[in-house]
Amino acid sequence: MNVVVCVKQIPDPAAPPALDPGTKNLVRVGKLILDDSDAYGVEMALQLADAAGGGEVTLVSMAPNGETSGLRTALAMGAAKAILVSDDSLAGTDALGTAKVLAAAIKRAEPDLILAATESSDGYTGTTPVQIAELLGLPSVTFAKKVEITGNSVKVERQTEAGYDEVESPLPVLVTVTAGVVEPRYPSFKGIMAAKSKPVETLTIADLGIDAGQVGATGARQEITDVSASEERASGEIVVDEGDAYQRVIQFLEQLKVL
Amino acid sequence: MSIDKIWVLAEVADGKPITASLELISHAKSLAGTVEAVAYGEETSAIAGTLGEYGATTVHDVGDLGGSLPGAPVADAIAAAIEAGNGPDAILFPATYDGRDIAGRLSAKIDRPVLTNVVGLVAGDGGLITQHAVFGGAQIATARFVGDGPGLFVVRAKSFPAETSGGGQAEVVAAAATESGPTNGAKIVASHVEERTGPKLDEANVVVSGGRGLGEKENYALIEELASLLKGAAGASRAIVDAGWVPYSHQVGQTGKTVKPTVYVACGISGATQHLVGMKNSKNIVAINKDQDAPIFSVADLGIVGDVHKVLPKLIEALKARG
Numbered sequence A: 001m002n003v004v005v006c007v008k009q010i011p012d013p014a015a016p017p018a019l020d021p022g023t024k025n026l027v028r029v030g031k032l033i034l035d036d037s038d039a040y041g042v043e044m045a046l047q048l049a050d051a052a053g054g055g056e057v058t059l060v061s062m063a064p065n066g067e068t069s070g071l072r073t074a075l076a077m078g079a080a081k082a083i084l085v086s087d088d089s090l091a092g093t094d095a096l097g098t099a100k101v102l103a104a105a106i107k108r109a110e111p112d113l114i115l116a117a118t119e120s121s122d123g124y125t126g127t128t129p130v131q132i133a134e135l136l137g138l139p140s141v142t143f144a145k146k147v148e149i150t151g152n153s154v155k156v157e158r159q160t161e162a163g164y165d166e167v168e169s170p171l172p173v174l175v176t177v178t179a180g181v182v183e184p185r186y187p188s189f190k191g192i193m194a195a196k197s198k199p200v201e202t203l204t205i206a207d208l209g210i211d212a213g214q215v216g217a218t219g220a221r222q223e224i225t226d227v228s229a230s231e232e233r234a235s236g237e238i239v240v241d242e243g244d245a246y247q248r249v250i251q252f253l254e255q256l257k258v259l
Numbered sequence B: 001m002s003i004d005k006i007w008v009l010a011e012v013a014d015g016k017p018i019t020a021s022l023e024l025i026s027h028a029k030s031l032a033g034t035v036e037a038v039a040y041g042e043e044t045s046a047i048a049g050t051l052g053e054y055g056a057t058t059v060h061d062v063g064d065l066g067g068s069l070p071g072a073p074v075a076d077a078i079a080a081a082i083e084a085g086n087g088p089d090a091i092l093f094p095a096t097y098d099g100r101d102i103a104g105r106l107s108a109k110i111d112r113p114v115l116t117n118v119v120g121l122v123a124g125d126g127g128l129i130t131q132h133a134v135f136g137g138a139q140i141a142t143a144r145f146v147g148d149g150p151g152l153f154v155v156r157a158k159s160f161p162a163e164t165s166g167g168g169q170a171e172v173v174a175a176a177a178t179e180s181g182p183t184n185g186a187k188i189v190a191s192h193v194e195e196r197t198g199p200k201l202d203e204a205n206v207v208v209s210g211g212r213g214l215g216e217k218e219n220y221a222l223i224e225e226l227a228s229l230l231k232g233a234a235g236a237s238r239a240i241v242d243a244g245w246v247p248y249s250h251q252v253g254q255t256g257k258t259v260k261p262t263v264y265v266a267c268g269i270s271g272a273t274q275h276l277v278g279m280k281n282s283k284n285i286v287a288i289n290k291d292q293d294a295p296i297f298s299v300a301d302l303g304i305v306g307d308v309h310k311v312l313p314k315l316i317e318a319l320k321a322r323g
């Protein structure tokens, strides 16, 4: 079984983020890392390929400057190879543009199953995976908290507002996984060494037959017009608990007529 | 582009339109002359009255989906209506599991981008201007569409109040889905409902949330007990959802629910930006944290610097004593 995992490489979320005052795009400096949200997809793919008795896990990523450090982490976990799309004309691409690029790259791997995260940690639109599925003419199941492959179909427990649904779909299909769906493994030393020589195919949009006008800031057809500080909420009264602070809480709730 | 007609996705739960959809209908009414709803499922005629009350004049009924996940078939029906020239200038989707799926599918189908995580929507010169909370709500970005075609917006719950405007029953018209082929392959074979007592998290007047400061899973019972004494709902930070202490449906924040109760009580929660973005518009905030420098105190109306293991049991005792 061939599984493609979409993995986003993002700036370290622990570092304070910033928007470029000119372009209003997220400033991406320094090394990119594997988005934590995608570590679940990678782990899930490895487990499913294993359970299916073999098959290959291919990573697909779109990132600036030929960035591969996040991909290497996922390769060290055990993925076999990666496709990276990197092209200067992709700066400022919106989610639909990203989906067009990723869909074209995914097609090359001819997967039975495509995994992605429900949403990324930095842009978190959560629409890219479904857009990919539609562009590829495939079904999709989002918000998976459990995924099983039986023969030619996938069975998913999908998070709902009230609990969860059991959903079935024929392969090929795109599934998005929630955080915590599996416990991502830590790359072993051997894995890290092996990852260094695993194949990463780097493509431009021309290689994918995509026209520069469809992607990047020109293709985006949406623009950020302004970014400003939101109204700050003033902080209020602080009480250090000496054993009776609970009484102040009760008073406060009474004032609000909650009690 | 002037905004004359707006469509709103009306999702149904427990036989009623969800609040997030009603919020969008009533806000859309302030932006456009004509507001219409799109609904699916077996219950559309039963909700036409409520949708009308909030401001929709028509409901486009996609009908029963035969167990399919809504993404593909509902997007197909909307795309067909747009193709036929009946489309609106803007479509608003609540930021729900299905709302996001339908918006994403439709986006790729009609080749229009989606503006997501919208928390404000105002009329501007060239169409609608969206507001997005970025960096945990510390900053607000505004954005808009350029180019032709309807604008697709996925809006977070609690961005607008839901207000009735006294309209009559909305007219139900059929908006049949076309054959969507393989994209429509995912079918629901069974539904499981997790038991819930008390009000829904995003509709409760009081929300009591717990975080890692509770120390261990068993202590979450304190949160549930306090919530129930205050007739509220119990929420959580992502830290304890990821740790498996409570189900995801309890999570408040960027990747969870947005809540705006009269009182939000944060217990042992540090106040990370991704948590704040989901609760800082609560009318009143009480925080209990043993670290006086915890960021949660910067948004609290009443901050108790103390140990949750001491403060919560006393608070619960005192409330019980009141009966």
Ligand SMILES: Cc1cc2nc3c(=O)[nH]c(=O)nc-3n(C[C@H](O)[C@H](O)[C@H](O)COP(=O)(O)OP(=O)(O)OC[C@H]3O[C@@H](n4cnc5c(N)ncnc54)[C@H](O)[C@@H]3O)c2cc1C
Residues within 6 Å of the ligand: A006, A007, A008, A009, A026, A035, A037, A038, A060, A061, A062, A063, A092, A093, A094, A095, A096, A098, A102, A115, A116, A117, A118, A119, A120, A121, A122, A123, A124, A125, A126, A127, A128, A129, B113, B114, B115, B116, B117, B132, B134
């Ligand atoms: C604050 C902010 C707000 C934004 N708002 C919007 C908006 O409203 N509409 C819009 O169209 N764009 C928006 N963007 C731009 C958008 O984030 C980017 O276009 C991005 O490329 C698309 O993805 P995402 O991170 O939102 O993806 P999501 O849809 O949240 O990603 C879900 C999953 O898809 C996969 N995936 C996504 N991107 C990649 C990638 N580059 N490589 C490999 N896998 C990937 C990953 O598995 C990921 O976890 C916004 C960006 C920022 C920073």
Ligand SMILES: Cc1cc2nc3c(=O)[nH]c(=O)nc-3n(C[C@H](O)[C@H](O)[C@H](O)COP(=O)(O)OP(=O)(O)OC[C@H]3O[C@@H](n4cnc5c(N)ncnc54)[C@H](O)[C@@H]3O)c2cc1C
Residues within 6 Å of the ligand: A013, A120, A121, A122, B210, B211, B212, B213, B214, B215, B236, B237, B238, B239, B240, B251, B252, B253, B254, B255, B256, B257, B267, B268, B269, B270, B271, B272, B273, B274, B275, B278, B288, B289, B290, B291, B294, B306, B307, B308, B309
């Ligand atoms: C992309 C992304 C999305 C995210 N989305 C969300 C989201 O939706 N919701 C969310 O909540 N988080 C989210 N997070 C995680 C967020 O960044 C924080 O890690 C999380 O909110 C921390 O949870 P916490 O406050 O329970 O834990 P901690 O940050 O560990 O805080 C525990 C607090 O408890 C206090 N404490 C400890 N012991 C006691 C005691 N005995 N009595 C009183 N106080 C005590 C400590 O002083 C500390 O302030 C997201 C993160 C990322 C990267």
